[in-house]
Amino acid sequence: MGKNPKMHPTQLAMNFLMEDGWMAKLSSMIASAGFLWYFVSKYLEPFHLDADLSRLVSKLISYFYPYIEIKFPEQSGEKLKRNEAYTTIEQYLGTINTTFARRFKAEFIKDQKKLDLSLDDKEEVIDSFKGIRFWWSSNYVPIKNTQISFYPSSDFKRNYCLKFHRRDNDLVQNEYLNHVMETGKEASIKKRIRKLHTNNRDDHGYFKERLWIHVPFEHPATFDTIAMDPKMKQEIIDDLLTFCGNKDYYKRIGKAWKRGYLLYGPPGTGKSSMVAAMANLLDYDIYDLELTAVKNNSMLRKLLIDTSSKSIIVIEDIDCSSTLTKKRKVKKKKGEEEDEKDKLLGKKEEDLESKVTLSGLLNFIDGLWSSCGSERLIVFTTNHVKKLDPALIRRGRMDKHIELSYCRFEAFKVLAYNYLDINNHPLFTEVENLMAEVKITPADVAENLIPKRRIDKEEDATICLKNLIQALIDCKANPIVDDPEPDEDDDGDEDVEKKEEGTIKKEDEVRDQNKE
Numbered sequence: 373m374g375k376n377p378k379m380h381p382t383q384l385a386m387n388f389l390m391e392d393g394w395m396a397k398l399s400s401m402i403a404s405a406g407f408l409w410y411f412v413s414k415y416l417e418p419f420h421l422d423a424d425l426s427r428l429v430s431k432l433i434s435y436f437y438p439y440i441e442i443k444f445p446e447q448s449g450e451k452l453k454r455n456e457a458y459t460t461i462e463q464y465l466g467t468i469n470t471t472f473a474r475r476f477k478a479e480f481i482k483d484q485k486k487l488d489l490s491l492d493d494k495e496e497v498i499d500s501f502k503g504i505r506f507w508w509s510s511n512y513v514p515i516k517n518t519q520i521s522f523y524p525s526s527d528f529k530r531n532y533c534l535k536f537h538r539r540d541n542d543l544v545q546n547e548y549l550n551h552v553m554e555t556g557k558e559a560s561i562k563k564r565i566r567k568l569h570t571n572n573r574d575d576h577g578y579f580k581e582r583l584w585i586h587v588p589f590e591h592p593a594t595f596d597t598i599a600m601d602p603k604m605k606q607e608i609i610d611d612l613l614t615f616c617g618n619k620d621y622y623k624r625i626g627k628a629w630k631r632g633y634l635l636y637g638p639p640g641t642g643k644s645s646m647v648a649a650m651a652n653l654l655d656y657d658i659y660d661l662e663l664t665a666v667k668n669n670s671m672l673r674k675l676l677i678d679t680s681s682k683s684i685i686v687i688e689d690i691d692c693s694s695t696l697t698k699k700r701k702v703k704k705k706k707g708e709e710e711d712e713k714d715k716l717l718g719k720k721e722e723d724l725e726s727k728v729t730l731s732g733l734l735n736f737i738d739g740l741w742s743s744c745g746s747e748r749l750i751v752f753t754t755n756h757v758k759k760l761d762p763a764l765i766r767r768g769r770m771d772k773h774i775e776l777s778y779c780r781f782e783a784f785k786v787l788a789y790n791y792l793d794i795n796n797h798p799l800f801t802e803v804e805n806l807m808a809e810v811k812i813t814p815a816d817v818a819e820n821l822i823p824k825r826r827i828d829k830e831e832d833a834t835i836c837l838k839n840l841i842q843a844l845i846d847c848k849a850n851p852i853v854d855d856p857e858p859d860e861d862d863d864g865d866e867d868v869e870k871k872e873e874g875t876i877k878k879e880d881e882v883r884d885q886n887k888e
């Protein structure tokens with residue numbers, strides 16, 4: 373066929389195709405376009421082609437390759453935080469028909485007593501929405517690790533990729549992605565198992581890429597099982613419920629949506645149990661922050677950023693401060709093996725100690741970074757409230773101070789009901805009289821109320837109450853002496869031995885140590 377130079381390019385192309393052997397020509401064109409696309413995306417893209425050239429190439433590609441791809445990486449914000457879109461998509465893909473996928477990852481959901489399947493890496497599924505097809509694939513790219521380690525590294529950059537025809541772009545932007553996010557969120561709420569997280573000390577082993585490790589949270593304590601003054605209990609419940617429904621209020625007053633609770637009182641008065649009860653009431657996760665495992669302030673900040681909303685960050689026994697020497701002493705007793713391993717890995721001793729400072733901790737609670745994420749409680753527990761730096765517990769930082777103290781008769785009745793299923797008993801009067809003058813912790817009362825041998829309900833109750841009365845009489849003879857208030861220079865040796873390790877150091881202490 374003759375070629376007219378004034379012909380429109382599309383007409384030229386049509387003529388060319390209509391010639392003999394058009395099938396072969398068409399296939400070779402598709403093949404060359406495919407090759408061109410592969411070559412450009414694989415080899416030339418990293419060299420950042422000149423803008424005009426790359427625009428031209430992508431135009432050319434889009435002529436033959438009518439699909440659009442959107443990637444949803446697992447990590448967002450400089451690798452600090454898990455991308456919420458990624459986790460929601462993970463949940464969404466669990467809800468669609470996955471007939472064409474062949475490889476899955478399985479996780480056991482304890483509460484639902486079944487396996488939860490999600491797409492394995494490098495696997496693809498086809499979704500359909502309003503009669504249109506969408507392709508989802510899960511991908512990973514290994515990150516080159518320059519460090520030499522004894523342990524296998526599992527550093528990957530993961531992403532989900534959505535592919536669709538460009539004619540469906542509007543549908544995707546306006547409807548499909550919203551549908552994915554909403555369905556994914558619903559699925560994750562349905563499947564949600566609450567978690568108890570703890571920060572990960574292991575910075576060279578299998579879990580090294582994770583700041584927090586977790587187990588399912590299954591503590592049975594609730595406000596019904598906590599024995600304390602009923603009025604005070606109701607006040608705490610109201611405070612918590614008001615907090616969690618008050619998103620708009622916090623926004624209006626310009627405050628980050630978080631609240632600090634300080635729980636203090638002698639050992640065995642229910643501080644840890646109350647943290648669990650709070651989590652159960654509000655349906656929150658718990659992040660149990662072990663300060664001794666935090667290397668420095670910047671790690672503390674990273675840990676904070678990596679917590680999710682609707683959670684309680686708890687630091688137990690916050691009063692336990694320590695110095696380097698105390699920690700060494702404890703380490704020798706407890707962690708010789710761990711030390712040896714660290715030494716083998718060539719770690720210097722000063723690298724192993726925590727350098728979290730008081731100001732680091734104050735920033736953690738209400739610095740600028742504390743406002744990322746929302747709906748969070750920060751809880752400190754302590755046996756010695758007077759030992760704490762006033763700056764740490766001032767109102768605004770620790771908004772509510774709750775004292776959990778020795779067991780009074782009202783609290784005892786809660787325990788008697790929970791442990792023995794009784795509301796009244798002839799021995800109650802004697803218990804009441806003794807409790808009015810004796811200091812006994814709820815933990816000791818609870819211990820006496822657990823039947824040692826099951827006979828029948830009434831006899832169990834009588835035996836337990838008699839045991840309790842005996843314990844109260846013993847306590848009267850040998851009353852509990854509360855710890856004296858600490859001296860100014862008390863460095864808390866005993867506590868360190870009791871609680872093993874602690875961390876809060878004032879900045880000047882750290883500076884001094886660094887000088888040495």
Ligand SMILES: Nc1ncnc2c1ncn2[C@@H]1O[C@H](COP(=O)(O)OP(=O)(O)OP(=O)(O)O)[C@@H](O)[C@H]1O
Pocket residue numbers: 597598599600637638639640641642643644645646754755814815816818
């Ligand atoms: N107020 C309470 N109500 C119900 N049970 C309690 C209470 N206080 C203590 N107990 C019981 O005693 C045990 C110890 O309580 P818990 O660990 O909460 O005390 P704690 O105040 O955190 O002690 P510590 O200061 O030593 O950490 C728990 O198993 C709990 O069942």
Ligand SMILES: [Mg+2]
Pocket residue numbers: 643644645688753
């Ligand atoms: Mg405790």
